[in-house]
Amino acid sequence: MPVSLASSAAASMHGAMVPIASQTVTSTTYQIAFNNIPQTYQDLFLVCTLRTDNASRSDGTSIGVSGAGSTDFSYTELWGTGSSANTARGSNTSVILARTGSVGATAASGTYSAVNWHILNYRNTSTFKTFLGRTASDSNGDGAVELAVGTYRSTNAITTLSVFGWNGSYVAGSTATLYGIRSVGQ
Amino acid sequence: MSMFPIATLNPGNATNVTFSSIPQTFTHLQLRAFGRTAFSTADWDLWIQLNGVGGTSYTYHLLFGNGSSASSAGFASQGFARIGSIPGSTATANVFGVSVCDILDYTNTNKNKTIRAIAGFDANGSGNVGLWSSVFLDTTAITSITVGTANSNFATGSRLDLYGISTSNATGA
Numbered sequence: 001m002p003v004s005l006a007s008s009a010a011a012s013m014h015g016a017m018v019p020i021a022s023q024t025v026t027s028t029t030y031q032i033a034f035n036n037i038p039q040t041y042q043d044l045f046l047v048c049t050l051r052t053d054n055a056s057r058s059d060g061t062s063i064g065v066s067g068a069g070s071t072d073f074s075y076t077e078l079w080g081t082g083s084s085a086n087t088a089r090g091s092n093t094s095v096i097l098a099r100t101g102s103v104g105a106t107a108a109s110g111t112y113s114a115v116n117w118h119i120l121n122y123r124n125t126s127t128f129k130t131f132l133g134r135t136a137s138d139s140n141g142d143g144a145v146e147l148a149v150g151t152y153r154s155t156n157a158i159t160t161l162s163v164f165g166w167n168g169s170y171v172a173g174s175t176a177t178l179y180g181i182r183s184v185g186q
Numbered sequence: 187m188s189m190f191p192i193a194t195l196n197p198g199n200a201t202n203v204t205f206s207s208i209p210q211t212f213t214h215l216q217l218r219a220f221g222r223t224a225f226s227t228a229d230w231d232l233w234i235q236l237n238g239v240g241g242t243s244y245t246y247h248l249l250f251g252n253g254s255s256a257s258s259a260g261f262a263s264q265g266f267a268r269i270g271s272i273p274g275s276t277a278t279a280n281v282f283g284v285s286v287c288d289i290l291d292y293t294n295t296n297k298n299k300t301i302r303a304i305a306g307f308d309a310n311g312s313g314n315v316g317l318w319s320s321v322f323l324d325t326t327a328i329t330s331i332t333v334g335t336a337n338s339n340f341a342t343g344s345r346l347d348l349y350g351i352s353t354s355n356a357t358g359a
Contacts, residue, residue, distance in 0.1 A: 015188035016349055042347060043218065074310035078251030089253030091311050120220045120284045120345075127343050128280040130220070132315075134304055147251070149306030149315040151281055181218070183347050184191040 017045065018180045025174040028053055032176045033066070033162040037122075041180030044119040046161060048176045049112040052168030054104035057142035060166030061101035063117055063131060063150075065158055070094045075131075075150035082143070095164060096150030101135035102165060103143075112174065113137035115163075123157035188352050189216065195333070195346040199224060202334030204238075205348045208292075210327060212350030215292050217331065219269070219285040219305075220345045225338030227274035228312055232285055233266035235332045236299060236322045240265035243323050246301075250316035267320030270305025272335065273313070282343065283307030292328040299328060 018041070023032050037044065052059040064073065071092035078087045079100050090097055102113045118132040129152040137143045152158070163176060190212070195203045208215070223230045242263035249258045261268075272283035285305035291297055299322040306315030322328075333346055 015190045015352075017189045074308050074313075076251065076253045076306060076308045076313045076315050078249070078256055078315050080256075085249075085251075085256040085258075087251030087253055087256040089308075089311070089313075118218075118284065118286055120218060121282070124343075126280070127220075127282055128278075130282055130284045130307060132284050132286065132304060132306060147304060147306065147315045147317065149284070149308050149313065151308045151310065151313075153278075153280075153310065155280065181189075182191060184194050186191075 016182050018182060020178045020180050022177040023175065025170050025172050028169045028171050030169045031162045031164045032170060033160065034178045035160045037159050037161065038180060039123045039157060040186060042183035042186060043181035044122045045179040045181055046117040046176060048115040048163060050102040050115055050174045051112045051171050052102050052104055052165040053171050054168030055106065056104040057107045057139050058100060058137065059102040059104040059168050060097055060099035061115055062095035062097045062164045062166055064095035064162050065152055066160035066162060068152065072153050073150055075148055077146060077148045079144050079146035096131050096148060097166065098133050098135045098146050098148040099166060100137065100144035100146045103137045103139055104168060107139035111139045119158060125155050125157055127155065128153050129158055190350050190352065192348045192350050197340035197344050197346065198342060199339045201339050202332050203346065204330055204332040206330045208329050209350060210293050213353045214351040215289040216349040216351060217287040218347045219333065220282050221272040222282045222341035222344055223272055223274050223335040223338045224341045225274045225335065226276060228277050229271045229314065230274045230338060231268055231336040232270045232272050233268050233334055233336060235266050236328050237326060237330055238332065239324060244320055246318060246320035248316055248318045250314055252314040267301045267322060268318050269303035270318055271314060273307050273309055277312060278309040281307060281309045289328060295325050295327055298323050298325060
């Protein structure tokens, strides 16, 4: 259940980056969701620390929108593992994937990935929505750094966001905090 | 540390637009670009110039992936800093690229200015994502930022937002 953070009003004490809601996983969960996102900001910024129960030192993370069609997304990835630089693309997908964006069950205890997603112009009803993600994870012998960009091919304003594990579910201690980025006059 | 909105520009179909008279009260700047070019191409450069200076005052490097190959390149003695690439008119309609670009220590008159950007777009079968870094070989404090696409016009719907990042209690616009 997301915790709504105290006062999302654009007070000067918050500046441009205003906390909307935050969640900490207390029991293993498939997704972390934010619903009823206020339509009062210019951009959204999602900050996560993630670990899944995937039987590996690594896992991916994906982001999507509730009610989206199964082919409404596409994405391009760039990632480095310490031994190679790689790129891949997904077309007509149900989510945007960052395939190295989480650590898995056999990563060093207490290790979580760091993930940011920028969603600019999230409520513009004339354009598709572009997501820009940056992920980082390292578990002393495994890990990756990744950039991912994706498009939600819809002109609908974004009112929900969900992050999902790729192969596993998020374990206790995983967190996600959603911020609104306000522009001049907001 | 706090982030404050300074100004917004909607380029319309302009070739380039300028944030001028940038307040000197912050520590860092962040430019957030949502852009598309009217140029007849699949993708095109997004660039900035600082204080109206071009010439050979910039160098930049990039790490870049397009779904097929991951590549890196460097360019010296350039007239602008690259902060990403955006879709052109032949890309899928309504797709826009984004760039989140940081300029650290922009008022420091003892340092050349380093520019860091993450950027990309995806047009369902085309597009790219990457990291761009540039240096402006000039220690002058930054008072203006011009944003443009190489010899082409922005497409309607593009938007640029400039933010100041403060490490004190200074406030912005």
